[in-house]
Amino acid sequence: MSEVVNVGVAELKTGSNSCVLASFGLGSCVAVAMFDPFKKIAGLAHVMLPESRGKEPPEGANGKFADLAVPTLVEELCQIGARRNRLKCKIIGGAQMFEIPGVQKRESSLGPPAHIGARNVEAVKNELEKLRIPLIGEDTGGNYGRTVKFDSSTGEVEVSSINHRRTVL
Template identity: 40%
Template sequence: MKVYDGSQSESTTQNAPERIKVGIAEYKVTTDAALLTTSGLGSCIGVAIYDELNGAAGLVHVMLPSAADIDGGNRAKFADTGVEVLVEALEAAGSTTDAMRAKIAGGSDMLDFSENGSSIGSRNAKQVRRTLEEYDIPIVGEDLGGDHGRSIKLEAATGELIVKSANTESITL
């Protein structure tokens, strides 16, 4: 759908990559030059995985560390099974784990209700790292922790991850 807001020329609007929104506890994969976006990353983590060889890219927005903590449910909701389902979807699109690279953002300590001193954000980060390591997928960029929320955009064509937060300037990983 073409949208004209007066700030872009018509040719720029027509050439803009498709924007694919990824909600909380969702994942999406593309083999096109799309822009995968998610927002509301507090203690949640956005895991972006891309494959430069075949052009596939995917993004998952995980909420909690482990599916074992809660029986059943949506695999994309958890750091362990969310990474798994994203890797499976990328493999179905023709990628191999050897060619995959990951970038991660989020894991803030905005609301810490834990009694053992380990926040959900830091536990999410630890589990994401562990699961990516199990697949031998290197993390080549990250913006984790702190006490602020984030929104991210994965440029599928380049693998660049743009991280926006309320109290800092945007960074590109």
């Protein structure tokens, strides 16, 4: 059994040597799973919000903002030996967990939270496009939580949830 590395909310971790990067119970957050299939080097970012708006992420929370997490992931993977033009990506999560009827969120810079999952997905896709990294797998949206296990040696992502069929991307 390979080593399982937990990537918590807003974290970003990379690994090789057939480790498994995992995020448990993703709701509106998005897991960005990027890898170099040739070198078998992989990284996972647990993105919480779409934009940093000029804010620096807190220490140990490089994965917090989509616009910073994606470039950081690319950079860190290249630092440990991945080749940029071989990188591929899969994204998972971005659900909308609660439907609160008839209520507009109180004033907030984040806007209505109802769309935050979708906005996270959108923001990650924009960044990937900017950096020309192919998106080769996606399991996003819906109203249910997901657990992600990302195998660095195969690039396979196993997605499980409570009431939906387990899938492999």
